[in-house]
Amino acid sequence: MxxxxxxxxxxxxxxxxxxxxxxxxxxxxxxxxxxxxxxxxxxxxxxxxxxxxxxxxxxxxxxxxxxxxxxxxxxxxxxxxxxxxxxxxxxxxxxxxxxxxxxxxxxxxxxxxxxxxxxxxxxxxxxxxxxxxxxxxxxxxxxxxxxxxxxxxxxxxxxxxxxxxxxxxxxxxxxxxxALRDRGDDVLTLARHFIARFNRAYGRSVTGLAPETEQILLRYPWPGNVRELENLLERIFILEEENEILPRHLPDRILRNAAGPADRTLVPAPTDDPTDYHAATEAFQRELIGRAMSTAGDNPGEAARLLGLSRHALRHQMIKLGLLKP
CATH class of the missing domain: 3.40.50.300 (P-loop containing nucleotide triphosphate hydrolases)
Known part of the structure; x- marks a missing residue:
């Protein structure tokens, strides 16, 4: 067993x-x-x-x-x-x-x-x-x-x-x-755990995370939680050859988050007129949906689950925001 x-x-x-x-x-x-x-x-x-x-x-x-x-x-x-x-x-x-x-x-x-x-x-x-x-x-x-x-x-x-x-x-x-975002340094503990597992599975000898990578991972809100972290690290093992995980190995969604505010809240993308409520709201929705789709590997069903929406509701919203053709 x-x-x-x-x-x-x-x-x-x-x-x-x-x-x-x-x-x-x-x-x-x-x-x-x-x-x-x-x-x-x-x-x-x-x-x-x-x-x-x-x-x-x-x-x-x-x-x-x-x-x-x-x-x-x-x-x-x-x-x-x-x-x-x-x-x-x-x-x-x-x-x-x-x-x-x-x-x-x-x-x-x-x-x-x-x-x-x-x-x-x-x-x-x-x-x-x-x-x-x-x-x-x-x-x-x-x-x-x-x-x-x-x-x-x-x-x-x-x-x-x-x-x-x-x-x-x-x-x-x-x-x-x-949620993983509420577990502090467990992000790094889990990352080391998965690195050890994938070293065995892939016959590799990755030593761990670069210090800069650790700081980036700590600041990311992990909407997909532990599963997202595990999938991210396995993807790096498959695609990258270095024996240390560097910031450049991370996807854009995580690097963009590291360049933003230090808190773990989602922030609306800038608009031409920050006082335009509807424009700011739509920018926020685009950012949120974009992150969910990226986390889900462009799988609409999984992205809908992450957002707490039905697939129909997500599709309707993406069409409304111009992210998907009718």
């Missing part, structure tokens, strides 16, 4: 507190845990750590992204189905919940789950039993559910997109993951 205990890297007070909480939650008998955290903060890693320190560690840990499948397929993946339950169901299929009996199910992006399926999940949490799609008899299971979201679920409840009763059922224990 893989050991994830050494993957939660850092010495900041926020990470020390998180380690203690993970151990307490993992060893407790609670059947539900809710993890909050921005994209890239390591929600999947923390879920696996909770499983690993629990009495369920010898059993399966299964994970599923609730945003990756339409509602009907997600229901079948979770609960399984009987032969003939729907077109194409030529055999009985056991779902992930049944496969994880006495273990852990990790539901990533729980807020994307369809309301009808939320009701079935709530019933399962309350009764510890469910029916496969097309079945009559229920199946009894003993499973811990860890759910994760990058949004405040209470606002989803208020808007009617998430069931209030399910929210309170999941919220028994909440684990909040800190």
């Amino acid at each position: 893989a050991d994830y205990s050494n993957e939660l890297v850092g010495n900041s007070p926020a990470i020390d507190s998180l380690r203690r909480l993970v151990n307490k939650v993992g060893r407790s008998p609670t059947r539900t845990v809710l993890i909050y955290g921005e994209t890239g903060t390591g929600k999947g890693l923390v879920a696996r750590m909770i499983h690993q320190v629990s009495t369920r560690a010898a059993r399966d840990f299964v994970d599923i992204n609730c945003a990756a499948l339409p509602a009907n397929l997600l229901e079948s993946e979770l609960f399984g189905h009987e032969k003939g339950a729907f077109t194409g169901a030529i055999d009985r299929k056991l779902g992930l919940v049944e496969a994880a009996n006495q273990g852990t199910v990790f539901l990533d992006e729980i807020r994307e789950m369809d309301l009808t399926l939320q009701a079935k999940l709530l019933s399962l949490l309350d009764t510890q039993q469910f029916r496969r799609v097309g079945a009559v008899k229920p199946v009894k299971v003993d499973v811990r559910f860890i759910a994760a979201t990058n949004k405040v679920l209470l606002s989803e409840v208020t808007s009617g997109r998430f069931r209030e009763d399910l929210y309170y059922r999941l919220q028994v224990v909440a684990v909040n993951l800190p």
Whole structure:
């Protein structure tokens, strides 16, 4: 079994507190845990750590992204189905919940789950039993559910997109993951950790970060969090040949940030008339979207996630700002 205990890297007070909480939650008998955290903060890693320190560690840990499948397929993946339950169901299929009996199910992006399926999940949490799609008899299971979201679920409840009763059922224990920008020198600790990993993976001997590079990384706000840092360093390992990571190896978005104000806030790009509210607002939006697209590797779906928008809303805004042709 893989050991994830050494993957939660850092010495900041926020990470020390998180380690203690993970151990307490993992060893407790609670059947539900809710993890909050921005994209890239390591929600999947923390879920696996909770499983690993629990009495369920010898059993399966299964994970599923609730945003990756339409509602009907997600229901079948979770609960399984009987032969003939729907077109194409030529055999009985056991779902992930049944496969994880006495273990852990990790539901990533729980807020994307369809309301009808939320009701079935709530019933399962309350009764510890469910029916496969097309079945009559229920199946009894003993499973811990860890759910994760990058949004405040209470606002989803208020808007009617998430069931209030399910929210309170999941919220028994909440684990909040800190953003990388709030972890101080952990940025450098993580960078050294990833450099050591990529040295092994790529057969390299990169000695580390140049002092100037360290200062630039400390000033960058890391909207993509730990995942963004990891991807950045792997890209440098692939494209660069020097044995020290220099400022010129960093992408423009990070270098531009280093040349700006020392605080970690996004600043609107200058306009011809700084008193023009609409021009300044649009400049800020262009800068924000540009950074998100750069962080996401020009992937609109990931950029929308970073910005907390739907893909449709991001596309509409980019067309409005002249960043995309209709």
